[in-house]
Amino acid sequence: AARGAGEGCAAGGERARGPNAAAMTKVFVGSLPPSITQEDFQSLFEAYGTITSIVCNADKRYGFVVYSSLEEAQTAISEVNGYALDGVNVVVKLADNQGGPGSGGGSGSGYGGGYGAAPPTV
Numbered sequence: 001a002a003r004g005a006g007e008g009c010a011a012g013g014e015r016a017r018g019p020n021a022a023a024m025t026k027v028f029v030g031s032l033p034p035s036i037t038q039e040d041f042q043s044l045f046e047a048y049g050t051i052t053s054i055v056c057n058a059d060k061r062y063g064f065v066v067y068s069s070l071e072e073a074q075t076a077i078s079e080v081n082g083y084a085l086d087g088v089n090v091v092v093k094l095a096d097n098q099g100g101p102g103s104g105g106g107s108g109s110g111y112g113g114g115y116g117a118a119p120p121t122v
Contacts (some may be wrong), residue, residue, distance in 0.1 A: 001014050006066060012115045022066055023095070024070050024073075024094075025052075025066055025067045025069060025070055025072070025073045026064055026065070027064065027065045027066070027091070027093050028063075028091075028095035029041075029045075029064065029065065030056060030062045030090070030091040030092075031062075031091045032063060032090060033087070034058055034061060035058070037058070038056045039106060040053065041063055042054055042056075044083075044085070045065045047079075048072055048075045049072025049073070049077060050068040050072065051066065051067060051068075052067065053065075053066040057095045077092045081093065083093075
């Protein structure tokens with residue numbers, strides 16, 4: 001779902017290089033309502049910038065969104081964190097150290113911010 005990658009975001013494109021670029025622009029979304037769909041999840045976040053990768057795991061009530069720039073990621077965090085979605089307040093924060101190159105995302109770092117990180121899936 002890399003739509004519009006590189007359009008009008010020269011500064012963001014320059015920033016998105018190197019092994020840690022994805023970690024800097026990757027946003028963790030927790031406390032999702034179990035009724036959320038992939039389409040609803042994407043609609044909620046696409047207004048804040050160019051999404052280069054998006055994963056919604058409604059069964060486990062979390063997801064990840066990767067933006068093309070850190071500014072876009074920070075805007076999404078400030079706008080959506082605490083947002084009431086189907087009666088549930090969504091938690092949105094930078095997902096530093098979540099996965100790495102070639103990783104499925106969210107596996108193994110233990111970064112949970114006090115919300116009780118789920119055990120890594122194998």
